[in-house]
Amino acid sequence: MSERAERSEGREGMPGQPGMTWVDGANGSPYGVTNLPYGVFRQGGREPRIGVRIGEFVLDLAGAESADLVLAGGALGRPTLNDFMALGRPQWTSVRQRTVELLTDETHRPAVEPLLVPLSQVDMALPFEVADYVDFYSSEQHASNVGQIFRPGQPPLLPNWKHVPIGYHGRAGTVVVSGTPVVRPTGQRATPQGPTTGPSVRLDIEAEVGFVVGTPSALGDRVAVDDFADHVFGVVLVNDWSARDIQAWEYQPLGPFLGKSFATSVSAWVTPLDALADAFVPAPDQDPPVQEYLHDTPHLGLDLRLAVEWNGERVAEPPFAGMYWTPAQQLAHLTVNGASLRTGDLFASGTVSGSDRGQVGSFLELTWGGTEPVKVGGAERTFLEDGDTVVISATAPGPDGTTIALGEVTGTIRPAR
Structure with missing residues (x-):
């Protein structure tokens, strides 16, 4: 367990506690774990990546899927949300439930925390390719x-x-x-x-x-x-x-x-x-x-x-x-x-x-x-x-x-x- 995890254990991130996350500053935020909007971000010169917002961070879902932390058939590794959106509601629900689990259960913190990027370090892109x-x-x-x-x-x-x-x-x-x-x-x-x-x-x-x-x-x-x-x-x-x-x-x-x-x-x-x-x-x-x-x-x-x-x-x-x-x-x-x-x-x-x-x-x-x-x-x-x-x-x-x-x-x- 990381030093930060040890400091917060028993305080912000009780495993399985509904609506509570171990992410610093996200509890009480209008972008808390009950929200988790999707976006596409760039960090530095990297290619666009899909993420979800949690507090003042974006969780790199492309990285999470690469690490087998979440499964979406590779759709989260695309530069827009379109392939993921095309999968349909059962897959949307599954990914959302898994993302909530990753952000609320302290046992996932060591693997997930490195995938959190401060919003101040990213530029946001058009999240989906507009069809009509x-x-x-x-x-x-x-x-x-x-x-x-x-x-x-x-x-x-x-x-x-x-x-x-x-x-x-x-x-x-x-x-x-x-x-x-x-x-x-x-x-x-x-x-x-x-x-x-x-x-x-x-x-x-x-x-x-x-x-x-x-x-x-x-x-x-x-x-x-x-x-x-x-x-x-x-x-x-x-x-x-x-x-x-x-x-x-x-x-x-x-x-x-x-x-x-x-x-x-x-x-x-x-x-x-x-x-x-x-x-x-x-x-x-x-x-x-x-x-x-x-x-x-x-x-x-x-x-x-x-x-x-x-x-x-x-x-x-x-x-x-x-x-x-x-x-x-x-x-x-x-x-x-x-x-x-x-x-x-x-x-x-x-x-x-x-x-x-x-x-x-x-x-x-x-x-x-x-x-x-x-x-x-x-x-x-x-x-x-x-x-x-x-x-x-x-x-x-x-x-x-x-x-x-x-x-x-x-x-x-x-x-x-």
Whole structure:
């Protein structure tokens, strides 16, 4: 037993004690042993490696598999999570259970401790190769706010909104990992003098939650709402950066295109669905009744509490639990026409907004279309300026009154090129 193990024996790492780990500083952390999100990291000049976060460390799962401490058919030795996610839920559960055992039983400490790398020594990479990207529009409050801003004097919700989960197919190639700078997009926008082309002047955010598909489906098959957990590997936070001036000019009649496709940021850590077992709560009632293929029983959403920081100042706290369309309904709708799922598919919730101005997930809503500036750092602001940094974070309830943190997603705006 190592000297550190001897010092902590009988204190932090009692073998088999639920929810307790021998890893220094991890007990009481929102990244404790009940969380264990997956990511891909680089240390120095080494190739990308799969790991899980525990406290302020990352456990090198590639090294653990090489040492026969955990078994996944070699999938943990790959540079992305895709091969591991493709193995399916029984293998995800097995690896998670084994990882918990390695991190809670002191007898494994001598073998595992050398595989812990301080987060301060690593750079995070995009954790999975994105196959397809779909973005939904599932917050009734957000859709109503946008309707009032863009279509004043008309009903805020269009007639189809409560019948069908609205979404659009995005651009997988511009999904980037948290921390990647975002270049201000250039495109067409309307002016009183007519259309012009130039850098966006109404650059915005959208605070969202994304779901990462592990198990694929066959072309032509439909995925039922009850099969959600068999296909979805885990959850990421998403910032769907949006150029509102480009979007407003182009979106009729076909919808989002260049105003969205320049960058979508996702967190570096994928929280496994198993870690969120205590976060499922009843979702809002749906009226009128939904179509049969959208009936999810029980009708559950996730109690995720988001926070948006603009240049270090918290400006909003969007509540995900109030989303009208649930993740299971989104997945069922995504495949109802027979569209196949692929490992690495990402589908996002759409902007998360609550009923109060302090709960909105976009600056379009926060400043009511730019007509009601807010103070950030002592200055009145509407949309993003070059050099601005936005951080989206979230927490969820864990077992026994604990709190789980989702990996934050951050980005800084760079000037147009």
